[in-house]
Amino acid sequence: MxxxxxxxxxxxxxxxxxxxxxxxxxxxxxxxxxxxxxxxxxxxxxxxxxxxxxxxxxxxxxxxxxxxxxxxxxxxxxxxxxxxxxxxxxxxxxxxxxxxxxxxxxxxxxxxxxxxxxxxxxxxxxxxxxxxxxxxxxxxxxxxxxxxxxxxxxxxxxxxxxxxxxxxxxxxxxxxxxxxxxxxxxxxxxxxxxxxxxxxxxxxxxxxxxxxxxxxxxxxxxxxxxxxxxxxxxxxxxxxxxxxxxxxxxxxxxxxxxxxxxxxxxxxxxxxxxxxxxxxxxxxxxxxxxxxxxxxxxxxxxxxxxxxxxxxxxxxxxxxxxxxxxxxxxxxxxxxxxxxxxxxxxxxxxxxxxxxxxxxxxxxxxxxxxxxxxxxxxxxxxxxxxxxxxxxxxxxxxxxxxxxxxxxxxxxxxxMGAIIQVAKSLSGITAGALLGTFSLGMFFPWANSAGAMAGGISSMLLVAYISLGTQAHIASGKxxxxxxxxxxxxxxxxxxxxxxxxxxxxxxxxxxxxxxxxxVSYIFRLSYLYYTMIGVFTAIGVGLLVSFATGANKPQDVDPRFLSPVIRRYITYDAKQRQKYFDGEAYELRSVQKKLISPAS
CATH class of the missing domain: 1.20.1730.10 (Sodium/glucose cotransporter)
Known part of the structure; x- marks a missing residue:
């Protein structure tokens, strides 16, 4: 000043x-x-x-x-x-x-x-x-x-x-x-x-x-x-x-x-x-x-x-x-x-x-x-x-x-000038966790809800540790x-x-x-531009491990509407599943909207 x-x-x-x-x-x-x-x-x-x-x-x-x-x-x-x-x-x-x-x-x-x-x-x-x-x-x-x-x-x-x-x-x-x-x-x-x-x-x-x-x-x-x-x-x-x-x-x-x-x-x-x-x-x-x-x-x-x-x-x-x-x-x-x-x-x-x-x-x-x-x-x-x-x-x-x-x-x-650095760090923390959780759902049909929750939380905690630790070392001049x-x-x-x-x-x-x-520990010297990437891979990696440990989904049991078109094309559905997901009114959004309105279901 x-x-x-x-x-x-x-x-x-x-x-x-x-x-x-x-x-x-x-x-x-x-x-x-x-x-x-x-x-x-x-x-x-x-x-x-x-x-x-x-x-x-x-x-x-x-x-x-x-x-x-x-x-x-x-x-x-x-x-x-x-x-x-x-x-x-x-x-x-x-x-x-x-x-x-x-x-x-x-x-x-x-x-x-x-x-x-x-x-x-x-x-x-x-x-x-x-x-x-x-x-x-x-x-x-x-x-x-x-x-x-x-x-x-x-x-x-x-x-x-x-x-x-x-x-x-x-x-x-x-x-x-x-x-x-x-x-x-x-x-x-x-x-x-x-x-x-x-x-x-x-x-x-x-x-x-x-x-x-x-x-x-x-x-x-x-x-x-x-x-x-x-x-x-x-x-x-x-x-x-x-x-x-x-x-x-x-x-x-x-x-x-x-x-x-x-x-x-x-x-x-x-x-x-x-x-x-x-x-x-x-x-x-x-x-x-x-x-x-x-x-x-x-x-x-x-x-x-x-x-x-x-x-x-x-x-x-x-x-x-x-x-x-x-x-x-x-x-x-x-x-x-x-x-x-x-x-x-x-x-x-x-x-x-x-x-x-x-x-x-x-x-x-x-x-x-x-x-x-x-x-x-x-x-x-x-x-x-x-x-x-x-x-x-x-x-x-x-x-x-x-x-x-x-x-x-x-x-x-x-x-509180320091809050600017904290807020910028938070951006990387949340970005990796959110992108990783969404990607886990769209690209990995095996992932379940336990894996998504564990992956998102683990991602935030890890990147928060790296990001805030780095900011503390920068503030101290190290x-x-x-x-x-x-x-x-x-x-x-x-x-x-x-x-x-x-x-x-x-x-x-x-x-x-x-x-x-x-x-200063090596992890705190990483370029801040890698924070989101670290968060994404952490969310996906932990999410898949927890999903398989708690009972992973079968790809055919996941509604294809919830998967990215990039992945959807590689999943093979039998006749019963195709009728359920792709034929007639069964593929309409009424069931989707019902689940959103009644989350307990």
Whole structure:
């Protein structure tokens, strides 16, 4: 943290605050988002007064808005600020996360989504009840809710810091105001309002990044200057084939490890699945997945390239070292203030883009949490089905309550900085357990409910031990990751005056790869990108062992609707089984829905 004098000096050097045009751009984004919610609540032909309309958009959504909403759901303000900071600090190896996108999209579209779509379910965790039992379903739902309740405050807090960087307005004022708008349109308009505001916000997000990228390239002198300055600092590193799993980022951890991270985020995550299931046909759902991959490829690449631009601009005067910004995550908004002097409205557009990513993540999370709470906790526990009006009203109340809790948690995040690391660790813990449990059900017909429960819990415990132990060692200084070199040789005396010593030499940090660790167990030095993969294999391995120990299923006895099409084709059914599963009305979903409504069965 900067002391008061340092903060005042930094503010003086970066005091290019919002103009009236900037506030108009930012306010316009919030206004249009609110109007979309009002439209779908009061003026649209189909009002959001049924559970099908509120949670699934009546299964009548188009490819374009759902695709934009999927992109917005995946890209948060954390990514928009964090990716440039990663390139600036550690180099370009992480950029290669775009490579596993094609494989993830193919796997998602052909192995996972067809199962959810054929079962005609609302919550992805309903599948766990159908394939295993109600306790496994509750476990999965509870993990998801906890994860989202920790994730939503983070995605709001990070762009609030960016807003503070370019405006000087305290985040205590901006955070509640912005969140109230998000809660307002999500509560009123349901999934359709969320999807269409996501579409608006995705367009703003893309437009903001493109403008900053173009102006930034011109600011530093062109593409050649950008890549030459980054090459001179050894930042251009794309294919590090070091097999050592303790190296923070290699081609193996970024591609193989991140494949499982993305697969967990996209294929079984309620926020993603709910949007795919809102499509009228499975074919259109697969098209949206393809567009999702292309959209993520584009926005990730542009964000990473922006990080190279920022380094090229500050190659001889690092703002983090000179304390012009307190940490690398604020380097992008600081850069925007430097190039915005001749572009009215650019800071407003930039902050609108970052907050658009945050709002889309928040609204998607609130809508998804509502669906999970209603479908997995409320609906199975009531003896008599509620009326559509009563259920719709309850879900709107849940959105408002959960949204308010998340706003309060934003201030808890601010006061307890360490919770950010804990929450990020929790993401890996829950992702591996959930993807492993779903995969156990879809790809291993021998697995039973005891195996699913044991596998999911074991996965969480193991990855929690690794992840939280690693964070503890990082906090104590026993583990550190070498950064790329930085310099302040070109800083002015005014910039250097922030520090006590105005004659700072060139600062060069060891650019070597790997982990610097002393007396730390090997397991805590593993790259964090492998956490989800470890969790997946643990859940599957333990799940199969327990299943066979407690009486594994016969593959032919498992309803083929619960298995991935990839596996289903290899199971041979006799005539009686084929009649049971595939002939006439016996294959309809009435038995499935009965099991969901009466979980004790």
């Amino acid at each position: 900067m002391v008061r004098g340092e903060a005042e000096t930094a503010a003086h050097l970066t005091s290019k605050y919002f103009s009236a045009v900037d506030y108009a751009v930012f306010g316009g984004m919030l206004l249009f988002s609110a109007l979309i919610g009002i439209y779908f609540a009061f003026f649209a032909k189909q009002k959001q007064n049924t559970t099908n309309e509120y949670l699934m958009g009546g299964k009548s959504m188009g490819i374009f808005p759902i695709s934009m909403s999927l992109i917005a759901s995946y890209i948060s303000g954390i990514a928009l600020l964090g990716l440039p900071a990663e390139m600036y600090t550690f180099g370009t190896q992480y950029w290669m996360i775009v490579l596993p996108e094609i494989a993830v999209s193919f796997t998602m579209a052909n192995a996972y989504i067809p199962v959810f779509y054929e079962l005609n379910i609302t919550s992805s965790y309903e599948y766990l009840c159908l394939r295993f039992n109600q306790p496994v379903r509750i476990l999965g739902s509870a993990i998801f809710i906890i994860k989202m309740m920790l994730y939503i405050p983070l995605v709001i807090y990070v762009p609030a810091l960016a807003f503070n960087q370019v405006t000087g307005i305290n985040l205590h004022y901006v955070t509640p105001a912005v969140c109230i708008v998000c809660i307002f349109y999500t509560t009123l308009g349901g999934l359709k309002a969320v999807v269409w505001t996501d579409t608006l916000q995705t367009i703003i997000m893309f437009f903001g990044i493109i403008i900053v990228m173009i102006l930034g390239t011109a600011y530093v002198g062109g593409f050649g200057v950008v890549f030459n300055r980054n090459a001179q600092s050894d930042r251009l590193e794309f294919f590090n084939f070091d097999p050592d799993p303790t190296v923070r980022h290699t081609i193996w951890s970024v591609c193989v490890g991140n494949y499982f991270n993305w697969l967990a985020s996209c294929s079984v995550n309620q926020a993603m699945v709910q949007r795919c299931l809102a499509m009228p046909t499975i074919g259109k759902a697969k098209i949206t997945v393809l567009i999702l991959a292309l959209g993520i490829l584009s926005i990730v690449s542009m964000s990473c390239y922006t990080g190279l631009i920022i380094y090229a601009a500050f190659h001889d005067c690092d703002p983090v070292t000179t304390k012009l910004v307190s940490k690398p995550d604020q380097i992008l908004p600081y850069f925007v203030t430097q190039i915005a002097s001749n572009v009215p409205g650019l800071p407003g557009l930039f902050v609108s883009g970052v907050f658009s990513a945050a709002l889309s993540s928040m609204s998607t999370g609130l809508n998804s949490i509502t669906g999970v709470l209603y479908e997995d906790f409320v609906k199975p526990s009531v003896k008599k089905p509620w009326s559509e009006a009563k259920a719709s009203f309850l879900m709107k109340v849940v959105v408002a309550v959960v949204g308010s809790i998340c706003v309060a948690l934003v201030f808890l995040v601010e006061r 583990i550190s990751y070498p950064k790329k070199p930085f310099s302040v040789s070109g800083c002015s005396l005014e910039q250097l005056s922030v520090l006590n010593n105005s004659t700072i030499p060139i600062i060069i940090e060891d650019a070597s790869i790997g982990v610097t660790a002393e007396d």
